[in-house]
Amino acid sequence: ATRLGRRVLAVYFVGSQGSVVPGRKTPWERLDKRFQTCGERSMLAFFAEMQPGNILLSRASxxxxxxxxxxKASSKFLAKMVDIMSLQYVNGMHPDMANGVIAQFPADVCAVSPAQDTSCTPESLEEYAKLTSGNFTLLSVEGTHMGCLKPPLGSxxxxxxxxxxxxMVAEYKSQPLEAWRRRLEELQQDLVFGRLIARDGPGVGDASRAMQRAHAWVALNPWSGEDEVKGQIAKLQRFLETQI
Known part of the structure; x- marks a missing residue:
């Protein structure tokens, strides 16, 4: 987002341990230093706290x-999990925040706090507002650090x-779709007020129903790309040419 500027609409941060602030070490770099100093068990204890229902992690920690x-010798799953955690969080890569690789950018920022994640409270995410010159939104969702990624049992x-x-749907509209939605509304008004004359007989009703179907498609496909929109426009255009 720093490099691409206005070509990026929004950046979403989910369950991060604190905010990313220009010029300040990231939460991931701080975790790296902590785990390098305190060792593997410290890392396992941290992730066991993030996933309170994970019995294997809890026991290992x-x-x-x-x-x-x-x-680890008796469980390939645990051994692989510890290797991945070590690669990502002990020997991981992180940006050098002192050299401006990540600076304030114009894209909107949305930070998400899982309600049962004590390391990612809404208050700890408020400084994400400093990362953007655009809009900042803070959302709270149900679940733990990892549990928020899936539905709760029975749901x-x-x-x-x-x-x-x-x-996303409320904030970031498909521009081709929005342009066609406005054109559909104009066509509907033209049909209602007689600026478009439908053929005698069933023509008026058929044209109105075609408009309604087009409006319904727009509502059900809020992120449609330009090619999809063009296809729907051509379909409606061909039909209206037989009716008007």
Whole structure:
């Protein structure tokens, strides 16, 4: 977003441990330093706290060094998980915030706080407002650090997905779709007030229903790209040419 400028509409941050602020070390760099100093068990304890329902992580974080090595030897899943965590969070890469690689950018920022993630409170995310010269939005969703990514048991709806998608649809319209929506409204008015004359008989009703179907398609496809919109325009145009 810093490099691409206004070509980026928005940046979403979900479950980050604090805000990214220009000129200040990122939360990920601070975690790197902490885990390098305190060791593997500190890393496991941190992620066990992020995922309170993960029994394997919880047990591993409480084990002494020999017990942990034994657990990794008997569980390829745990060994791989620890390797990935170490790669990402102990020996990971992070931007040099002192040289302006990440600076304030014009894209909007939306920060998301999982309600059951104690390391990612709404208050800890408020400084994301300093990262953008555009709009800043703070959302709170149900779930833990990782649990927010999926629906709760017994539900088909994921609060994170629902709220982020609603935010995207409300804030960032498809420009070709919006242009056609306005044109449809003009056509509808022209038909109603007689500026477009439909053929005698069923023509008026058929044209009105075609307009209604077109409006319904617009409502159901809020992120349609230019090619899809052009296809729907051509379809309606061909039909109206037979009726008007």
């Amino acid at each position: 409480r084990s002494d060094r020999d017990e942990l090595e034994g657990m 088909d709806a994921c609060d994170l997905h629902e709220k982020v998608l609603r935010h």
